[in-house]
Structure formats: C-alpha cells, structure tokens
Amino acid sequence: MLGDRSVTVFYDEVMLGHNPEVDLPFLPSRVEKRVRNILKELDFKWSYPEHPGRLSAIKELLDDEPIPGLQFRAGPHASYDQLGRVHTTAYLDHIFSLEGKPAWLDSDTTAVSPNSIKAATSAAGNAIAAVECVVKGESQSAFAIVRPPGHHADPVRARGFCLFNNVAVAAAHAQAKLGCERILIVDWDAHHGNGTQDIFWADPDVLFFDTHCAAPFYPGSGDLYEIGGGLGEGYNINVPLPEDAGDIAFEKAFREILVPAADHFKPDLVLISAGFDPHRNDMALNLTYDGFAMLTSIVQEIADKHCEGRLAFVLEGGYNLKSLSRGVHTVLQILAGGEPPEQLVECGLREVDEAAEFHRDAFTDD
Numbered sequence: 001m002l003g004d005r006s007v008t009v010f011y012d013e014v015m016l017g018h019n020p021e022v023d024l025p026f027l028p029s030r031v032e033k034r035v036r037n038i039l040k041e042l043d044f045k046w047s048y049p050e051h052p053g054r055l056s057a058i059k060e061l062l063d064d065e066p067i068p069g070l071q072f073r074a075g076p077h078a079s080y081d082q083l084g085r086v087h088t089t090a091y092l093d094h095i096f097s098l099e100g101k102p103a104w105l106d107s108d109t110t111a112v113s114p115n116s117i118k119a120a121t122s123a124a125g126n127a128i129a130a131v132e133c134v135v136k137g138e139s140q141s142a143f144a145i146v147r148p149p150g151h152h153a154d155p156v157r158a159r160g161f162c163l164f165n166n167v168a169v170a171a172a173h174a175q176a177k178l179g180c181e182r183i184l185i186v187d188w189d190a191h192h193g194n195g196t197q198d199i200f201w202a203d204p205d206v207l208f209f210d211t212h213c214a215a216p217f218y219p220g221s222g223d224l225y226e227i228g229g230g231l232g233e234g235y236n237i238n239v240p241l242p243e244d245a246g247d248i249a250f251e252k253a254f255r256e257i258l259v260p261a262a263d264h265f266k267p268d269l270v271l272i273s274a275g276f277d278p279h280r281n282d283m284a285l286n287l288t289y290d291g292f293a294m295l296t297s298i299v300q301e302i303a304d305k306h307c308e309g310r311l312a313f314v315l316e317g318g319y320n321l322k323s324l325s326r327g328v329h330t331v332l333q334i335l336a337g338g339e340p341p342e343q344l345v346e347c348g349l350r351e352v353d354e355a356a357e358f359h360r361d362a363f364t365d366d
Ligand SMILES: [Zn+2]
Pocket: 189, 190, 191, 275, 277, 316, 317, 318
C-alpha cells in the first residue's frame, strides 16, 4: 500500500545554479567556434534544453501532490577524491578551473555557467548520499533528483549535458567505502549511457544493463555486441530499440533479459539511471506512465530478492516538463509502496475492448 515503504528524495536547490545560456560571452576555443557555427545555421533561437526548470517542475509536482512515506534531504557536495574514482585528474582539474566562468565544454552541446561546477559536485554528491542512505538502511529506497545529468560523461570528457557521471561516482563510492561487491546499474534513459559503459567496461563487479533508442540516435553507441571487455566481458548488456518501442517491449526486455541476468549476478546494490526521455511525449521511444511504474516494480523486485531492497535512483534526462515530473512522481509512488498496473496493454486496446462490447449487439440478429 502507498506509504508502506520509506523513500528518501535527495535534492538541493544549488543544482538550479547550472544555467548555461548561449548568449553569454564564452571562453575562446576551437570548440566554441564550432558550436557558434552550428548554432548560426539553425533557423530558430536555440536555448539550453537541460535547464533548471526541469528540477523545479519535479519539485512542484511533489509539493502539489505529496506522496506518503516520502522524505526530502540534501546531500553534501562530492569531493575531488570521490569524483577521481571515475574521472581522470586532468579532466577534473580542467572542470574545476572553469568554476565561476561560462564556457563550452564539448561540441555536442555541453556547456557551463558560473555556478555549474557547484551544481555538478552537488549532483554527484546527492547520488552518493542516496546510495549511502539505502546501504545503511536509513530508507528502503532513494531517488537523487539531480542535474546536470551524468551518464554520457566518461572518464575524460563532458558530453551530452553531462559533467560528472553521477551514477558511476555513486557506484564507485559504494565499492570503495560501503562494502558493496556486486552492483547492478540499470539505465532506462532514451539515450545510451556511453559514459557508464566506458567506466565499468572491464569491471566484472558492476553489471550494466541499458535499454535505449538504437544508433544513429545520440550518442550512437550501445550496440548489442558491446558486452564489456577483459575481466568485465559479459557484464555489459545493451538492448538497442527502434524509436517507437514502448511499454510491452520494455517490459519484455526487463523480464526476459534483466531479471535472469540479475538472478545470475546477485547484486548487493541496485542503481537506476532514470531518464524520462523515453516517455512518448519526449525525445524518443514510447513509454507511458504505466510503463515506468512497471519497470520500477521489476527493479524493486530484483532489489527485494537479492539485496534487501537496496535500490537508489539517479535522475538522467527528460526534457518535456510534464512527462518528466509526472514520470518521477509515478516512480516514487511505486517506491513508496503503490501498486503497479496488473498488466501492460498496448495503448487504446482497453478502450477498443470496451467499444467492441458496447457495439456488439448492433450487428447480431437476436
Ligand atoms: Zn537521455
């Protein structure tokens, strides 16, 4: 029943300070010149899609429609050493040198504003706090509502709106400091989590499972045959999907690939890179709120079965404010003990069944 399970939401307004604007004077660089040229060729006014309004929309809906059993906390900023478990020192030194400045970081749209570095260390720190919370048993599950997102950031590069790989930093912290030995990371964002894949590519203690819209959709990686390497071979699972795949395909991928993989791997912590851009009103793919509810209940069952329910979510993408906020709300309801839908059906099937019943008599002779 709703309210039966304890859930902690990690959130800090500091993350609203990350607000890159295209009109700011940028640091001179080759990258900036290239971005400027790309922008010049677009015939509409481009604004940064990964903006503070994303988090505000989620927070407002949670305030307007409170969920029983939910509590809010703010985690500390991630330290240089905590970030250094997954990023190189050269990369971190470069990022920290940008504190207080606006700059383009990468030609694929990643930029910073003067308060972005603080927001990014808060995002990674809140992901760590969410993991500490569930591993220490302070609540059954946790959701770090953070930005900038993380799953495209690799050890040496900011990409796709991501500065630090929040979920990877949290997983590495759980390995280094919390005694976790086998961590399952599930990434259901519409985009492939290339950064997370790279970071744990050769690590057999982290099983990475990723459903995403297949290449050439951004970032273009996530092929079926990318299965990890070295000791980590077999511990990287990609499920590339066509752009209109929806609830039924996702549920099948989770039940027929993820569940048996998790049964084999036996994780002692489950982390979710939760993007809401696979919602039908967002960038790609065709999930509904019922779909998000079902996927949440499946990962909850995995965590209940293998690791006393230790389950932490970290926000990734989601750019339609309505489906982003409602999607997060839907997930949190399931985490708080709400009932998932009994069965997912193709959108409209239920209505057609009812209409068929309504019209049936009209065309029979008796
Ligand atoms: Zn995404």
